[in-house]
Amino acid sequence: MTNEITSAIPHRPPMLLVDEIIEQTDDAIVCRKSFRAEEFFFRGHYPEKPIVPGVILCEAGMQAGAILLSKFVEEGSGVPVATRLNDVKFKRMVKPGDTIEMSVKLNERLGDAFFLQAKVTCNEKLAVRFDFACTMTNGE
Numbered sequence: 001m002t003n004e005i006t007s008a009i010p011h012r013p014p015m016l017l018v019d020e021i022i023e024q025t026d027d028a029i030v031c032r033k034s035f036r037a038e039e040f041f042f043r044g045h046y047p048e049k050p051i052v053p054g055v056i057l058c059e060a061g062m063q064a065g066a067i068l069l070s071k072f073v074e075e076g077s078g079v080p081v082a083t084r085l086n087d088v089k090f091k092r093m094v095k096p097g098d099t100i101e102m103s104v105k106l107n108e109r110l111g112d113a114f115f116l117q118a119k120v121t122c123n124e125k126l127a128v129r130f131d132f133a134c135t136m137t138n139g140e
Contacts (some may be wrong), residue, residue, distance in 0.1 A: 008070035009063060010079055014040050017060035018102070021067065027106040031064040039095040052094040057128045058085060061118030064102040067115055069134060080114065080134035088130040094122050112136045 005018050022030040035052055042050035062082050069080040094100055100122050108115040113135050120128045 004088075008067040011063055011066075012057070015059075016063070017056065018067065022101065024068065029064055029068040029102075029104050030090060031060075031067065031080060031102045031104075033060050033098060033102070034099040035094065039096070040088050042096055050096055054088075054090050054128065057090075057120050058088065058118075058130060058132075059092060059101070060100065060128065061102045061104060061120050061128070062132055065104040065106075065114075065116045065132065068098060068104055068106060068116075069136075072109075072114075073136060076137040077085065078136045082132055083113070083135050083139045084133040086131040086133075088128065088138055090128050091126045092122060094127050100123050107131075123127075 002020065004021060006012070011017070016039065018031045019033050022032055023034050023125050038117065041053055041056060045053050066080045073079065100120050103119045103121070106114060107117055113133060115131070115133050117131050118129065119126060
């Protein structure tokens with residue numbers, strides 16, 4: 001976990017799902033997360049054959065998007081909050097020990113609303129893809 005990540009988003013362990021930022025431009029970001037066998041969700045999802053829950057994969061993509069959008073947030077003025085997920089497609093299971101890459105692209109901004117597309121890959125193969133929207137909020 002780097003200061004660059006923790007200064008960009010408010011997430012902290014065990015819900016911080018970004019280990020590193022691989023590359024970033026004004027409208028795109030690529031981040032990485034490695035899943036350890038002791039992650040809290042593996043205890044109940046599925047104990048005999050654990051896989052990363054789909055909602056965790058989506059959250060990882062949205063956290064990468066929040067890092068991308070952090071440049072639009074003035075110091076102390078708020079955080080991006082998801083308002084919509086569309087066209088979610090799960091393609092492959094992710095297991096303990098796997099590393100994912102989250103590629104997020106900002107497609108459009110309308111005022112305080114941001115429309116993004118995420119692709120999560122594992123071993124260079126698509127695990128999940130989805131479109132999502134965020135709006136800036138001050139946490140109230």
